[in-house]
Amino acid sequence: MRAILIDWLIEVHHKFDLQPETLFLTVNLIDRFLAKQSVIRKNLQLVGLVAMLLACKFEEVSVPIIDDLIFISDKAYSRSQILAMEKQILNTLEFNMSLPTPYVFMKRFIKAAQSDSKLDQLTFFMIELCLVEYEMLKFPPSLLAAASVYTAQCTLYGLRQWSKTCEWHTHYTEDQLLECSRMIVGYHQKAAVGRLTGVYRKYNTSKFGYAAKSEPAKFLVEETDMIFENNSS
Structure with a gap:
């Protein structure tokens, strides 16, 4: 259910042409709230909408009005419900x-x-592929960011590109990034299939340089499997 919600919110974020910071803060608010407060299934979308509203108030110059949120939720929630959830x-x-x-x-x-x-x-x-996946919450935000840069480098250039400068600024070695990077490659491989294709469709456009069409760095998965096998033996 979380994956469906985040995939949909990525589309909403893109539709409203909001700042990148807003999307990441929205997901952060959702996860921190749900870690402390359980909600019934029918209110999960409400949590997502209100988290985006709060993120907009924090990051944006122009904030979507509540009527916009009611409209994109197909009038599933009232103004009073939105304000109550915000509180x-x-x-x-x-x-x-x-x-x-x-x-x-x-x-x-x-x-x-x-x-x-x-x-x-x-x-x-x-x-953004990582944002959708619940299992990626086990990684610190800094490691997710570093692994995404590293995976993108490997995807484009086909070789390991993690320089000493990258290591110094991120405080992560290449070996520390491999587990997370391997998982990202897996998400890249299946990004265009299944029900949750919002990120793929967003990045399969000229605005984003058709980034989604890049060939996944499969060699990273194969290398990591070999490393784990050698370590276990």
Whole structure:
């Protein structure tokens, strides 16, 4: 259910042409709220919409009005329900809106990697694939960001590109990134199939340089499997 919600919110975020920071903060608010407060299934979409509203208030110059949220939810929720959930989320999180998301680290790590627009687009494609996947919550935001940059480098250039500069700025070695990177490659391989294809369709456009069409770095998965086999033996 979380994956369906995040996939849909990525589309909503794109439709409203919001800032990248807003998407990452939205997901952060959702996960922190759900870690403290259980909600019934029919209200999960409401949590997502209100989290995006709060993120917009924190990051955007122009904030979508509540009527917009009611419309995109197909009038599933009323104005009073949206306002009540806004209050509940803020009280549950004790108004703590300013925690580092993967985006904060991405900006620095991309610069350290001496990235160009092609690597930028592919890196963001990688990390948005991670946002949808619940199992990626086990990784710290900084590691997710570093692994996304690393995986994008390998995808584009076919060789390991993790320089000493990248290692110094991220505080992660190449070996520390391999497990996360391997999982990202797996998501890339299946991004165009199944029900949750919002990220793929978003990045399979000229606006994002058709980043989704890049051939997955399968050799990373194969290399990592060999490393794990050698270590176990």
